[in-house]
Amino acid sequence: MAKKIEISNLRVRYGQKEALKGVSFDVHKNEILGVVGPAQSGKTTLLKVINRTIEFIPGARVEGTVTIDGDNIQSIKNVNELRRKIGMVFPLPVGLPLSIYDNVAFAPRAAGLRDKSKLDELVERCLIQSALWDEVKDRLDSLGTKLSGGQQQRLTIARALSHQPEILCLDEFSIAVDPVTTMRIEDVLKELRSEVTIILVTNLVQQARRLCNRTAFILNGDLIEIDSNEVMFSDNPAQKMTYDYVHGNFG
Amino acid sequence: MINRSRLESVTERIIEGIIRFCGFSAILFVFGIFFFVFREGSGFLFSGLDIGQFLTSPEWFPTSVSNKRYGVLALLAGTASVTALSMAIAVPFGLGAAIFVSEFCGPKLKETFKIVIELLAAIPSVVWGFIGLTVMNGVIIDLFDAPIGLTVLNGGIILALMSVPIIVSIGEDALKAVPDSYREAAEALGATRWQVIYRVLLPAGKNGLLAAVLLGIGRAVGETMAVLMATGHSVQFPSNILDSVRTLTATIAAELGEAPVGSDHYQVLFIIGILLFTITFIVNLASDLVVKGIRNK
Numbered sequence: 424m425a426k427k428i429e430i431s432n433l434r435v436r437y438g439q440k441e442a443l444k445g446v447s448f449d450v451h452k453n454e455i456l457g458v459v460g461p462a463q464s465g466k467t468t469l470l471k472v473i474n475r476t477i478e479f480i481p482g483a484r485v486e487g488t489v490t491i492d493g494d495n496i497q498s499i500k501n502v503n504e505l506r507r508k509i510g511m512v513f514p515l516p517v518g519l520p521l522s523i524y525d526n527v528a529f530a531p532r533a534a535g536l537r538d539k540s541k542l543d544e545l546v547e548r549c550l551i552q553s554a555l556w557d558e559v560k561d562r563l564d565s566l567g568t569k570l571s572g573g574q575q576q577r578l579t580i581a582r583a584l585s586h587q588p589e590i591l592c593l594d595e596f597s598i599a600v601d602p603v604t605t606m607r608i609e610d611v612l613k614e615l616r617s618e619v620t621i622i623l624v625t626n627l628v629q630q631a632r633r634l635c636n637r638t639a640f641i642l643n644g645d646l647i648e649i650d651s652n653e654v655m656f657s658d659n660p661a662q663k664m665t666y667d668y669v670h671g672n673f674g
Numbered sequence: 675m676i677n678r679s680r681l682e683s684v685t686e687r688i689i690e691g692i693i694r695f696c697g698f699s700a701i702l703f704v705f706g707i708f709f710f711v712f713r714e715g716s717g718f719l720f721s722g723l724d725i726g727q728f729l730t731s732p733e734w735f736p737t738s739v740s741n742k743r744y745g746v747l748a749l750l751a752g753t754a755s756v757t758a759l760s761m762a763i764a765v766p767f768g769l770g771a772a773i774f775v776s777e778f779c780g781p782k783l784k785e786t787f788k789i790v791i792e793l794l795a796a797i798p799s800v801v802w803g804f805i806g807l808t809v810m811n812g813v814i815i816d817l818f819d820a821p822i823g824l825t826v827l828n829g830g831i832i833l834a835l836m837s838v839p840i841i842v843s844i845g846e847d848a849l850k851a852v853p854d855s856y857r858e859a860a861e862a863l864g865a866t867r868w869q870v871i872y873r874v875l876l877p878a879g880k881n882g883l884l885a886a887v888l889l890g891i892g893r894a895v896g897e898t899m900a901v902l903m904a905t906g907h908s909v910q911f912p913s914n915i916l917d918s919v920r921t922l923t924a925t926i927a928a929e930l931g932e933a934p935v936g937s938d939h940y941q942v943l944f945i946i947g948i949l950l951f952t953i954t955f956i957v958n959l960a961s962d963l964v965v966k967g968i969r970n971k
Contacts, residue, residue: 476861481781507864517859520878529873530863579859586864 425452427590427620428473433487435468437480442468445487446646448639450590455612455621457631457638457652459668465644466624470592473622474509475502491590507534510583510591510619514598516575518567523550523559526567526578530586545585552615553581554607573604580608584615591615592622597630609634628669632656640665708951715944722938723945734909736929736939744942746949748911752826752919755912756901757894759830760837764894765887767834768841772886773871775842776849788843795839799900806832806904820916824906827915832904833897837890844889848882849875881965888961892954898923922946 428450435443443465450456458466471477472485475496489496491508499505507530519526527546536542546563550556555577559570567578576596583591593612597605612621612634625631631638632652639649640662648655648665660666667673719725723744731745775787806828814823852875860870876883898921906918907928926943933940 474862476858479858479861503864503866505864506862509862511859511862513855513859513862515855517853517855519856519859519874521873529860529865533863533865533869533873582859582863 426450427452427491428622429488429490429493430469431488433469433472433489434485435465435472435477436484438482442644443472444644446641446644447487448646448649450620450622451637452620453616453618454636455616455623455634457635458622458624458641459626459628459631459638460641461668462626463643464641466641467594469641470511470594470622470624473590473592474506474511476506476511478502503533507586508589510580510586510588512576512579512583512591512593512596514595516572516579516599518570518575518578520566520568522564523567523570523578524563527581527585529582534586546581549581549584550578552584552611553577554611555581573600576600577604577608577611580611589619590622591619592624594624595626596623597625597627605630628671632669640668642668711944711947711951715941715948718938718941719945719948723942728942728945732909732911734925736933736942742938744938746922746946748909749920749922749925749946750949751911752905752909753895753921753923755826755915755919756829756833756905756921757891759826759915760833760894761887761891763830763834764837764841764890768838768886768890769845769883771838771842772845772849772883773875776846777867777871777875788846791839791842794835795843797836799836799897800903802832802836803900803903806900810904814916818916822906822918824904825916825918826905826912829901829905829919829921830915832900833894836897836900837893840893841886841890844886845879845883848879848886851882852878884961884965888957891957895950895953895957896923898927902927922950 732748733743811823902924908918
């Protein structure tokens with residue numbers, strides 16, 4: 424398995440509080456890696472380190488290294504270049520206060536694409552990929568913020584795909600989405616696996632079980648265990664804590 | 675227990691009444707002011723004043739014995755020119771400062787800035803006028819080799835300095851009200867800082883930013899003492915920004931004390947008041963329509 428992302432000894436502190444206490448693991452190319460763990464265990468922090476939006480949080484200090492395709496992300500000069508490699512989907516859908524079309528075209532335009540026909544094509548493809556096209560194709564000019572929660576979340580996925588990322592990070596995407604839409608998005612993710620590497624942070628252990636190739640279990644900033652789903656969700660993972668968590672004995 | 679709940683329902687009703695009165699009093703005062711200004715000016719407005727001449731003549735000779743003229747066009751031009759110039763300066767500066775304070779400042783610097791800006795807003799207008807009359811006057815004479823420094827330029831700069839704090843503090847509030855999740859989402863998409871501001875923050879905050887600009891305009895149109903002192907107070911149609919002018923507000927302030935109560939001159943000054951009322955009303959109405967148009971899109 425080729426390594427897409429290598430994380431080694433990653434430590435993050437917010438002032439006195441330590442959010443990640445030295446975690447190391449790899450993310451393989453074209454896999455869906457699940458990251459599970461209770462609230463406040465450092466899952467979102469992990470994603471913020473990867474696309475370096477952690478730099479906007481005052482007082483956050485990062486130690487250790489993260490490499491993507493072998494390049495240390497800290498040494499990448501153009502941070503926007505890095506962020507365009509990574510699609511990010513947040514817990515609550517954030518439709519930007521723009522039209523549906525402009526929402527999806529935002530990142531390509533920011534990267535300098537002006538050609539109208541190419542933009543049209545890209546917007547359509549991303550909306551089809553995120554299973555939203557049929558519902559919005561007749562009203563691409565209306566405000567993205569007026570869509571329902573589930574539709575907005577698929578819009579943000581379309582937006583995250585719009586700059587053709589190599590890595591897609593989803594942070595508890597199903598928190599504000601109904602079960603039917605959740606299943607549709609999960610199907611979308613399964614299809615995307617052949618093109619992108621996906622990191623799926625989730626509170627739903629069953630979602631990780633359904634969807635992921637491997638799952639990492641993080642607790643209070645420590646990586647407890649990472650392994651293939653066959654092992655993680657079996658009766659005898661390496662750590663007893665993993666067994667207890669995935670079987671709902673705590674957390 | 676029954677008594678207590680009865681007491682509660684009575685106090686509840688009293689408090690509701692007081693709050694209701696506070697709300698309606700705002701409307702009452704506006705109509706009250708309009709009514710009294712209108713009553714003072716109405717006699718001459720409906721009989722005697724040539725409205726066409728009033729609005730289109732640049733000749734303002736209210737105290738002339740042989741050739742009385744009540745034309746406010748030059749005064750209107752004075753107000754318009756000073757306001758336009760001040761807004762041309764204050765809007766870019768104010769919005770730029772609002773963006774800086776809201777998006778680029780560290781928390782400590784931000785506090786300092788806000789305190790200084792609020793201080794700037796608290797300076798009385800007569801002090802601004804004094805600065806225009808003494809400091810700016812000399813500067814403009816030296817800089818432009820002009821015969822007099824009390825000009826449209828002087829008044830425009832002074833008014834801009836007075837409007838900037840309002841535009842900054844309200845504009846900053848408008849930008850602060852834009853949810854952080856918008857910024858995060860745009861940044862995660864690889865947008866640069868400027869792209870985040872231009873493509874996301876400005877569209878998201880445009881109602882509030884428009885309100886900030888309009889309040890700035892309102893201040894500039896209505897300001898009296900500072901422009902009276904800084905613009906030279908001479909009735910003429912300005913041909914460039916180094917001409918002296920007189921504004922509508924300054925005319926009322928300067929002449930009302932000398933005009934005999936009830937005379938034509940006295941009544942015309944109140945009609946100018948009605949005109950000012952109408953201008954602010956139109957500005958507010960226009961902004962309401964613009965904001966509604968934006969919202970419905």
